Amino acid sequence: MSKRSREIGEINAGSMADIAFLLLIFFLVTTTMDRDSGILRQLPPPLDETIKPPPVKEKNVYEVLVNAQDMLLVEGDVMELATLRENAKEFYLNPTNSDDLPQKTKITLAEAKSKVDAYKGMLASDPKNQGVKMELKKWERKLNACEMLGGFYWELPSSAVISLQNDNGTSYEMYINVQNELSAAVRELRDDLAKRNWDVRYDELDQQKPEDKKKILAIRQVYPQRISEAEPKIQDNNYGKV
8 A cells, every 4th residue: 555745844934934933022111221321411502613722820720630540639639529519619609709719700780781782773774793793692691691690700711621631541420520520619619509599509500491491590690600621631640649
């Protein structure tokens, strides 16, 4: 009796492909990626090479150096990270009116109004004058600060800046910690000013609301965040050692 040969049927792999595709989507949706820590910072616009920068006085620069051993040298003295924030605030405030710190200028409502009116008049006769436009915008910001802060405020010189420089061997963690302390110093000053004037923290102000936006601009006018970062280089790694 002859036996019929039976053909082996093909396996339908269509359903397996569907399952694999669904698994791939599942893992893509549910898998979490490690995020690099960093600092949210808006970079300044490129400098206009035709404009000569003003001379910078040594007392208007708060110099922060970090060496390869993650040690801090601030204004020529070794400093612990824990005290950096308060010292940076003192640089902004100059509470004792020290000659070694930035000298503030009192900006009054009457002065700001006078300057705005004058530059508007100049612009009316010369609408394309870019220098006058820049001065008008500058004094409009000052006028807003005076209006928001009770008629006057004390302004830091435009050259006042925090200068931060790291060593090529500085750890990324230390770099972030120093940046955080310097940013926190400005944030706390802004919070204090907002609370004294409007009983609200600076970060609670809503930039989408016109009145809050004026308050934000006024606070930034008083306490600008100017942190200049120089290119890393090899620092003197012996400071702080006997």
